[in-house]
Amino acid sequence: MDDVTQQLEEVRAEWAGRGVHWDDRADQVAEMADKLNLPLIQAADIQSGHKVSDLATGAGEPAISVAKTVGPDGHVSATDLVPEMLKGAQRRVEAQGFDNFDFQIADMARLPHDSNSYDRAICWFGLM
Numbered sequence: 001m002d003d004v005t006q007q008l009e010e011v012r013a014e015w016a017g018r019g020v021h022w023d024d025r026a027d028q029v030a031e032m033a034d035k036l037n038l039p040l041i042q043a044a045d046i047q048s049g050h051k052v053s054d055l056a057t058g059a060g061e062p063a064i065s066v067a068k069t070v071g072p073d074g075h076v077s078a079t080d081l082v083p084e085m086l087k088g089a090q091r092r093v094e095a096q097g098f099d100n101f102d103f104q105i106a107d108m109a110r111l112p113h114d115s116n117s118y119d120r121a122i123c124w125f126g127l128m
Contacts, residue, residue, distance in 0.1 A: 037062035
């Protein structure tokens, strides 16, 4: 295993252990997250009907706020390297009744979709 692959696996394992904690607190911090999400949405000029890729979505932010902005004619593709992190996002999306979402387990450096298939790509905390 090369150094990059080993480092990626270490990061994945570390965040897998944190997934349940992010999910536990996601609803509590949603209002605070919204204060961070709205400036990002404005800066990225995300509009109703856009298709947006949210990289390293974690427990669903800013993807959920983006889904509200793009509305039913738009779409959000939320990716994360760690399946345990996506569980929280999926739970929250289902609870809020969004149907303009898809989730994919993916490394942001090796996305499984064509980059030209989205109007915008965003990343909130994934660059840590």
